[in-house]
Amino acid sequence: MKKYLIYILNLLLIPFFANAQGVDNLLRSNGRIYVVIGVILIIFISIILYLIRIERKIDKLEKQNH
Amino acid sequence: MKKIWWKILCVVLLFYTIIGGLLVKIPNLPVLGETIRNLFFHVGMWAVMMTLFTCSVVQSIRYLSKMNIRYDIYAHNYASTGILFGLIGYATGALWMNYTWADPNAPSYSFSTVARDPKLIGTAIALLIYFAYFILRQSIPDIDKRAKISAVYNIFAFAMLFPTIMIIPRILPSLHPGQEGNPALNFKDVDSTMRLIEYPAFVGWTLLGVWIATLKIRINLIKEKHFIK
Numbered sequence: 001m002k003k004y005l006i007y008i009l010n011l012l013l014i015p016f017f018a019n020a021q022g023v024d025n026l027l028r029s030n031g032r033i034y035v036v037i038g039v040i041l042i043i044f045i046s047i048i049l050y051l052i053r054i055e056r057k058i059d060k061l062e063k064q065n066h
Numbered sequence: 067m068k069k070i071w072w073k074i075l076c077v078v079l080l081f082y083t084i085i086g087g088l089l090v091k092i093p094n095l096p097v098l099g100e101t102i103r104n105l106f107f108h109v110g111m112w113a114v115m116m117t118l119f120t121c122s123v124v125q126s127i128r129y130l131s132k133m134n135i136r137y138d139i140y141a142h143n144y145a146s147t148g149i150l151f152g153l154i155g156y157a158t159g160a161l162w163m164n165y166t167w168a169d170p171n172a173p174s175y176s177f178s179t180v181a182r183d184p185k186l187i188g189t190a191i192a193l194l195i196y197f198a199y200f201i202l203r204q205s206i207p208d209i210d211k212r213a214k215i216s217a218v219y220n221i222f223a224f225a226m227l228f229p230t231i232m233i234i235p236r237i238l239p240s241l242h243p244g245q246e247g248n249p250a251l252n253f254k255d256v257d258s259t260m261r262l263i264e265y266p267a268f269v270g271w272t273l274l275g276v277w278i279a280t281l282k283i284r285i286n287l288i289k290e291k292h293f294i295k
Contacts, residue, residue: 008153028165030100032101032165033100033103035162035165036087036088036100036103036107039104039162040084040107042157043107043111043154046154046157051278061289
């Protein structure tokens with residue numbers, strides 16, 4: 001549970017980290033297309049982490065049944 | 067794999083969304099630039115959240131009329147998946163607004179004005195109401211009592227969703243688009259070529275959300291099989 005809390009907090013902190021100069025320049029280049037890439041990555045990473053969480057639940061269920 | 071056709075449709079639509087979403091010709095708007103493509107991703111998350119919360123409240127009503135614990139499991143898992151998409155919507159919105167609304171020359175000052183935006187606060191309240199739904203569930207050990215109370219709370223939570231994310235933010239001035247109607251669903255707001263990607267995108271993301279929710283439901287149905295009539 002603690003891990004997920006830290007993950008959620010990290011997501012909320014993204015705009016602060018993005019203020020670092022190098023990342024900022026990259027995200028502002030080419031008509032800010034990398035912002036779109038960032039958004040797609042956030043969605044992808046969140047869904048993958050959620051699937052891992054579901055898989056852990058299935059593992060627990062399988063252990064109970066054996 | 068149960069009923070595979072809509073899962074294939076989901077994957078096909080999401081391929082179309084990501085490829086088409088990155089390649090489609092966009093109108094030239096200086097404030098948004100290329101970030102306008104986030105319409106297919108960020109707004110899609112909110113479409114999923116609304117759909118899943120609606121499914122959840124329907125199952126809660128079904129639970130209250132049939133008193134079968136199966137519907138409580140449906141309602142709970144639809145709501146928890148809805149929360150996931152709400153959080154993703156919030157996180158993607160945070161990144162997007164940092165590159166459109168915030169002033170790069172005065173980041174901390176402009177952040178404080180952006181954070182006061184009524185749409186952000188309204189959505190935060192709506193999500194917190196749904197977090198309270200899960201805390202309420204956890205706090206009641208008796209299964210039938212938990213199902214009954216959380217079903218009633220879920221209906222109230224759904225009723226609060228509309229004032230917090232739709233009514234109040236539209237009364238107050240906001241930086242967020244969609245002051246005059248449903249953001250991104252209004253025919254006047256969205257360019258016609260973008261609409262060709264937008265609607266399939268919403269359907270695709272919604273199917274993905276429902277897919278994840280049904281997986282969770284199936285796990286919980288196995289877990290609680292001794293209690294289901």
